[in-house]
Amino acid sequence: MDRRGFVKLCAGSTAWLAASMHDARASGYTDFPKVRLTDPQGAPLRASTLAKDEAYVFHFPFRSLPCFLIDLGKPASGPQELTSESGSYTWPGGVGKDKSLVAYVAVCTHQLSYTASDGSQIRYAAGTSALAGRPGTIVCCAHASVFDPAKGAQREHGEARNPLLSVRLEYEPEEDSLYATGLAGTELVERFFKTYRRELIAEYGPGVYREPVGAAAAAVLLSKYASSVSDC
Ligand code: FES
Secondary structure, eight states: OOHHHHHHHTTGGGHHHHHHOOEETTTTEEEEEEEEEEOTTSSBOOGGGOOSSSOEEEEOSBTTOEEEEEEOSSOOOOOEEEEETTEEEEEOOOBTTTTOEEEEESBOTTTOOBOBTTBBSEEEESSOOTTTSSSSEEEETTTTEEEEGGGTTEEEESSOOSOOOBEEEEEETTTTEEEEEEESOSHHHHHHHHHTHHHHHHHHOTTGGGSBOOSEEEOEEHHHHSSOBOOO
């Protein structure tokens, strides 16, 4: 893992974040400061109340990095050994009462199509999509890639080769609440920042897009977050 390059990328306003993160070598995940997921009003998200027919969008661990939170409505069994461009890691499976909650970075591992407020070519298709031919997949309409969120977002078919970047979730049963705590690698994030620097500065401001999201991140339904969502 080219951690030196990533730390350099995070220099300046996010230096504290780079200093605080470290490799979780046992699992292949990189730890980030724990972020509580909330509803759009800032109240703690209640995992048992999540919709199951659509993904939620939240940002983690940086203000501009979009992620999907999905309740699959059925257990997502782990662990599974997977490999991304950052190396191998152990995807732990779903969390929550029914082990049905998963989260992934909403940036396609093929050519980095991503979820933005002005549109998304990538989405969770709870029902059968034309592209996947079955329910319960993540589809990227940019070049027709399909990922299986119940199996660590491994590529099912299409142009992409690597799984979507996994976001590690923690579930607290007493509060029925969720936290994001890590990423299965950081190389994709570095490429995302470099590729879309101009667009991210325009949306978030210079430097702001690389700032840590803070102690809490709001999760919003994709249909409310993005002005248009591709259907394929
Ligand atoms: S960017 Fe997603 S399939 Fe090409």
